[in-house]
Amino acid sequence: MLKNIIFDFGNVIMNYNPDEILNHYELSPEDHDLVRKTIFESKEWGEIDSGKITEEEATEIFISKVPDKLKSKVKQIMVTWPENVDFYEPVFNYMEELRKQGYKIYGLSNTGMQFANFVKNSEMGNYFDGYVFSAQEKLMKPDRRIYERLIARYILNPEESIFIDDLKANTDAAKKLGMLAFTFKIDKLGELQEYISNH
Structure with missing residues (x-):
């Protein structure tokens, strides 16, 4: 589940x-x-x-x-x-729905700490239960070790987790660790919602 x-x-x-x-x-x-x-x-x-x-x-x-x-x-x-930066309001609305349904939400991003901290310290930070950032870890997706950091830090079961990224190389790396994965573009939000509701 x-x-x-x-x-x-x-x-x-x-x-x-x-x-x-x-x-x-x-x-x-x-x-x-x-x-x-x-x-x-x-x-x-x-x-x-x-x-x-x-x-x-x-x-x-x-x-x-x-x-x-x-x-x-x-x-x-x-x-x-x-x-x-133009943030996707429909995605945050969906994240809010997911949280209400009891899902945990995490961030895993190749980003510098300035942008990471901007998100964490803004109201957007309230949507997340935890994060792993490349600049902090000195590891970049699709290196499997950055995914393993997230799994270990928040004690996640890969089989109970889905990773959403816009790059296929990054979603493929998540699949190799036993996660579900979805390669995303904003016009695929409906497909993502359907995929998650079916799992």
Whole structure:
């Protein structure tokens, strides 16, 4: 019997789209492209998620790569970007229903701690019973060890758990550990609800 619902963050509970995030800042088209490449398409961005560097260290690197006129803008973006993410309200409404039905809700995400803490410390944090974040663990999905951390930390039975992620490699890794898994896009919310209600 299914007891635990585990959600990835990017493109599962929110729309992770760097262009849409940057649309919240006043940037010319050229500066928009430059900032997107400098921040979101950089190797450092991945290193934040893997816990190799902090957001503060990455910010210094990004600032060093842009013209003077963009330095303060880059700093502002790095501090405020989580506030400019579009969260999926229907997913949170569904999570609320699941909690009322007695399911436990967990987060398992490849993310830096700035975004992780933003979610935890906002009202969205109230929806979750626990989390495992890549930057904190210095492990990234689909490495099986990050799933094992979640299972061990919250004493979960994999066979009573479903993992929801937008990437097939990550859901496949969960299946190998005996979990149910669902590869998600926001337009599949109805399918997900049906899948969970049938298990």
